[in-house]
């Protein structure tokens with residue numbers, strides 16, 4: 031450890047210079063943004079250039095603001111001889127010493143010399159990988175700890191074999207900085223780990239972009255952290271490819287997304303769309319709840335066939351001829367549409383293999399053609415032609431219609447209200463929402479799937495069409511959209527969503543321009559920026575975006591159901607159903623995907639216990655598995671308790687190895703409901719300014735939650751808990767992926783009894799703590 035004051039003040043000098051450079055860069059971008067926001071009119075080319083400039087500088091200002099905390103966190107010193115000829119891009123071995131930080135910074139005055147190397151650049155890699163046994167030219171790795179802009183401590187590792195032998199935890203990189211990060215109090219928001227990424231994590235973060243990578247790891251092994259850093263790494267390394275296609279990250283629920291939402295911005299990355307499965311059908315907010323058993327049925331692969339049957343069921347066949355009375359084509363005339371005619375038209379339309387809504391045009395053509403022929407026959411035959419007493423007009427001629435006349439009749443028929451009504455009835459144009467909600471709203475429609483689902487399964491799916499959609503409906507809506515096809519109405523809906531996104535984006539650009547005035551900015555800069563934001567409003571700015579599409583790929587992707595992402599990352603991947611995977615595979619035709627999860631933590635009934643089962647249908651055996659085996663979250667004392675539960679799930683599974691011990695044993699006491707608030711208060715006192723999670727069986731939360739909420743200040747309870755509050759009362763499902771300094775698990779037997787995957791749920795509950803665990807058992 032070398033943290034003497036001379037060293038600290040030396041590093042302070044360097045770090046301060048970096049912050050000065052950052053300020054300059056931010057002000058320069060803010061000024062350019064303000065200038066562009068003020069401009070109006072011009073040639074189309076000038077407009078396009080201006081729009082790209084606004085996007086670029088908006089991003090830059092946001093990025094320079096985001097990397098403020100911990101801008102520079104590391105330094106590498108190399109062997110003599112390694113340091114000559116600093117590489118300008120920070121990618122070469124050059125600069126000695128080499129400073130590592132959140133973004134790359136260059137010295138413009140000196141030939142673009144690298145002042146700070148982006149943690150994702152190849153030149154930063156030894157910071158994470160160099161070991162005493164394989165130092166890669168590195169003689170010393172230094173972690174620079176800062177608070178605001180001040181250097182407060184330095185942790186040095188000298189990479190020689192002598193030092194390696196003395197290390198307590200072999201294989202850890204930057205042990206002191208790591209352990210300090212792990213034992214820090216939690217804030218309710220996940221933090222990035224760029225300063226202390228471990229070698230096994232680094233290899234996953236930097237794995238090649240192509241193909242499906244599955245990361246299996248027990249609780250607390252950093253899967254979520256790795257997934258997020260991988261997104262940032264991929265966007266940096268494959269910028270051109272991914273900035274046009276964006277990266278999608280799927281997480282289990284809104285609370286979890288809020289928990290992780292700060293990580294990518296703090297890494298200055300904006301090209302990512304974060305969402306739950308329920309968010310992946312633009313235009314639908316899927317927040318309705320339903321029993322786990324029903325969601326499980328909806329997740330089965332057979333549902334694809336059920337929906338295909340539901341679509342066919344909507345293509346009606348009348349039992350008897352349908353009368354159609356005409357209004358204009360031939361007033362008062364009634365035509366009859368025969369079942370056989372409808373059947374033939376239906377067969378032709380189906381054989382086209384077009385999606386339902388797009389095949390309607392073919393169906394219409396067939397029916398109208400048949401009606402036109404019928405009408406031509408009717409009006410084209412003189413009823414008195416053969417009548418010898420026919421008078422002046424006898425003997426009559428049959429009226430003959432040429433192709434042009436028939437075409438005219440068809441055009442007329444297409445305007446007839448009864449014709450249109452009949453076509454709509456026989457082959458209705460449907461939205462995915464109408465198809466899915468309509469199916470579940472009707473026993474008769476569900477019966478169309480009677481060969482695929484049992485009677486009780488169909489009964490389980492039956493529900494009131496009012497009340498919206500559930501997350502498990504979203505893959506069904508997506509499947510339905512594929513079966514129905516994108517028609518004009520869906521294109522118009524997309525255009526409207528993009529318009530809304532443009533307004534939101536314009537508001538964001540203005541917000542950033544306003545907020546970018548740094549405290550010590552010169553007046554001149556401030557005035558320039560404020561005057562720009564005074565004279566233009568968001569909708570006006572959005573209008574400027576109307577013709578060119580200046581939204582980022584992630585923003586466009588959020589509005590567009592058919593978007594093909596450049597890479598898809600799935601967290602808690604074990605929870606997704608086969609139908610959910612179908613949706614995700616559609617969003618990722620390149621199959622460039624990272625799935626992170628733990629099959630021992632599967633709680634969802636539709637989730638998986640084997641990765642092969644998920645990926646084999648899409649990529650056969652061409653997926654790679656990486657494992658994380660070290661638990662950074664849960665101390666050894668707590669993991670020992672969780673390991674017993676893991677053995678009950680599957681004796682062949684091994685718990686991850688905890689990286690630290692706290693010396694605090696978990697406690698077990700009988701549950702006394704009246705005393706529960708006091709127990710929670712005691713735990714809150716134990717962790718100081720840290721966070722407490724109280725994990726309660728879903729069936730008892732209504733009984734046990736409110737008394738805690740009444741007695742404990744700063745508590746949250748409910749479906750969308752604000753985790754920045756000191757105490758959160760949650761079900762296991764809500765606690766998935768989260769962590770707290772102290773956790774109280776209430777009535778573990780009830781947690782186990784509540785679900786067929788109850789042991790998995792208990793395992794999740796027991797592994798949420800970073801410091802303390804208490805268990806309250808019911809008598």
Ligand SMILES: Nc1ncnc2c1ncn2[C@@H]1O[C@H](COP(=O)(O)OP(=O)(O)OP(=O)(O)O)[C@@H](O)[C@H]1O
Pocket residue numbers: 208211212221222223226227228231247248249250251252253254255256628631662663766767768769797
């Ligand atoms: N290299 C690291 N440096 C610092 N902290 C780390 C590191 N790796 C993981 N952590 C921390 O360990 C905790 C657990 O990480 P994370 O939530 O990513 O694990 P997980 O594998 O997704 O867990 P689970 O499956 O239980 O949800 C987090 O607080 C994370 O910041």
